[in-house]
Amino acid sequence: MNKNSENISGWKKFMKSITKAHELGTEEDIMLDHDYDGIKELDNVLPPWWLAGFYITIAISIFYYTQVFFNSEKYSQKEEFATEVAEGKAAIEAYKEANPQLFDDSNIVALTDEESIAKGKELFASKTCTACHLVDLGGSIGPNLTDNHWVLGGGVKNIYNTISKGGRPGKGMIAWESTISRDERILLASYIISMQGTAPATPKAAEGDIIWPAE
Numbered sequence: 001m002n003k004n005s006e007n008i009s010g011w012k013k014f015m016k017s018i019t020k021a022h023e024l025g026t027e028e029d030i031m032l033d034h035d036y037d038g039i040k041e042l043d044n045v046l047p048p049w050w051l052a053g054f055y056i057t058i059a060i061s062i063f064y065y066t067q068v069f070f071n072s073e074k075y076s077q078k079e080e081f082a083t084e085v086a087e088g089k090a091a092i093e094a095y096k097e098a099n100p101q102l103f104d105d106s107n108i109v110a111l112t113d114e115e116s117i118a119k120g121k122e123l124f125a126s127k128t129c130t131a132c133h134l135v136d137l138g139g140s141i142g143p144n145l146t147d148n149h150w151v152l153g154g155g156v157k158n159i160y161n162t163i164s165k166g167g168r169p170g171k172g173m174i175a176w177e178s179t180i181s182r183d184e185r186i187l188l189a190s191y192i193i194s195m196q197g198t199a200p201a202t203p204k205a206a207e208g209d210i211i212w213p214a215e
């Protein structure tokens, strides 16, 4: 016997042990009495490889069941969720502490470089501000944003605040802080500041009692 045929017989033995397949040619031994129009049935045993998988799934299910239902303090999804949320919140707080300038709205400064103003202008159109304030900020549903009269206060901090928190209830100016990022709100406020004193085509009459000098 050369090495190759030894290998083959080893393989065959292995296959036999995991399948317990019945020897070909001796089917008569395990033939059942059933006869369906000439089609007969053999009484093969379940292959051990399959049975092993089946037993493993049963073992895993018992382990899983007992852990989930009787050890729920350790394996409850609720707990896991709460822990992860708490971790996430802690991470947010840590980030806020490490980057105060990103969250402190008391020291916002209007951006004046051309690129920022251009971006602010773009946002003013894409975020639909133009629908109520017009492209040249002359005002229609919303007030004229180019004059020095303000309903809610001029200057970059007040304007930023109005964009973030919205106008008076029922007036139509919603709070944008949940849909427009902080950076973008600063860009929008800066753009509005840059438009102070310009002459819109159809300016809406001044509204608001707060007079704010151009910055």
Ligand code: HEC
Pocket: 124, 127, 128, 129, 130, 131, 132, 133, 141, 142, 143, 145, 149, 150, 151, 152, 153, 154, 159, 162, 163, 167, 168, 169, 171, 172, 173, 174, 176, 188, 189, 192, 207, 208
């Ligand atoms: C649905 C119409 C509408 C849209 C859209 C809208 N606004 Fe307004 N806006 C208003 C109204 C109405 C007011 C006046 C609010 C008040 O009287 O309390 C206002 C007020 C303002 C003010 C304050 C004006 C003042 O005199 O104090 C600013 C600044 C402003 N809007 C900016 C924006 C920006 C930026 C956007 C886009 C992100 C925007 N608005 C989108 C209707 C709108």
